[in-house]
Amino acid sequence: MAIETRTIAAYNQASFGDRQGDVAKGQRIVMQACAQCHGTQGNAVSSTFPNLSAQLSSYLVAQLMLFKTGERRSPIMQPVAQNLSASDMLDAAAYYSSQAPGKPYASNNAELLAPGEKLHREGDSQRGIPACIHCHGVTGSAIAPIFPRIGGQSPDYLEFVLGVLKTKRFVIHEAYVMKAILTNLTLEDIKAVSTYTSTLTAAKPENGRRP
Ligand code: HEC
Numbered sequence: 001m002a003i004e005t006r007t008i009a010a011y012n013q014a015s016f017g018d019r020q021g022d023v024a025k026g027q028r029i030v031m032q033a034c035a036q037c038h039g040t041q042g043n044a045v046s047s048t049f050p051n052l053s054a055q056l057s058s059y060l061v062a063q064l065m066l067f068k069t070g071e072r073r074s075p076i077m078q079p080v081a082q083n084l085s086a087s088d089m090l091d092a093a094a095y096y097s098s099q100a101p102g103k104p105y106a107s108n109n110a111e112l113l114a115p116g117e118k119l120h121r122e123g124d125s126q127r128g129i130p131a132c133i134h135c136h137g138v139t140g141s142a143i144a145p146i147f148p149r150i151g152g153q154s155p156d157y158l159e160f161v162l163g164v165l166k167t168k169r170f171v172i173h174e175a176y177v178m179k180a181i182l183t184n185l186t187l188e189d190i191k192a193v194s195t196y197t198s199t200l201t202a203a204k205p206e207n208g209r210r211p
Pocket residue numbers: 029030033034035036037038048049050052059060061063064073074075076077080084092093148161164
């Protein structure tokens with residue numbers, strides 16, 4: 001099946017041009033339309049919703065447009081995104097990306113933390129799994145604006161979204177990397193690495209601007 005793919009930078013350029021978001025306008029949108037799930041400062045009200053605080057704005061706007069066009073499917077987020085203009089997306093992303101990271105999650109489940117840490121830091125070359133830190137950084141803070149920040153994300157959401165990524169149809173070029181990685185991860189691996197990653201104190205990315 002031929003699928004048109006673009007890099008996240010090209011996708012954002014086509015969707016948003018060189019425009020940047022406005023934090024104050026974004027705050028108003030967030031209070032009206034997002035805070036009931038993602039929190040006023042991006043720390044989600046339930047672990048089934050992703051935290052958006054300190055997430056890179058490049059990642060946030062790309063995902064919002066993917067929801068709006070239906071390229072990323074979600075019965076909850078698609079109707080939300082359909083009501084947003086491109087400027088609204090830039091503004092909401094500017095606001096959430098400027099918020100301080102939330103508190104990481106705690107776990108004392110060594111049976112999950114130990115193999116999760118190993119996958120995160122070293123991967124598993126025999127099974128064709130690269131270390132997550134190559135792209136997501138040691139603390140789970142993205143190393144470049146084409147990657148999402150994953151440290152301190154809710155363990156339930158991490159497990160859920162890795163399951164989605166394992167099966168979804170990709171339009172963002174770099175996401176093929178995740179798809180390739182995930183074909184080699186078992187559900188036990190996903191649970192372990194999600195538990196570990198949720199405990200990381202991901203520093204706020206240095207460069208929150210769109211690529
Ligand atoms: C009713 C709850 C709800 C509301 C309201 C809501 N969201 Fe979401 N949001 C979700 C859920 C659930 C997901 C995970 C969707 C999935 O992948 O299936 C999500 C995912 C996202 C993602 C992708 C995050 C990631 O890490 O991949 C972004 C960005 C986002 N929401 C932004 C927003 C913005 C901006 C608003 C307000 C304009 C908003 N959301 C309103 C529940 C909500």
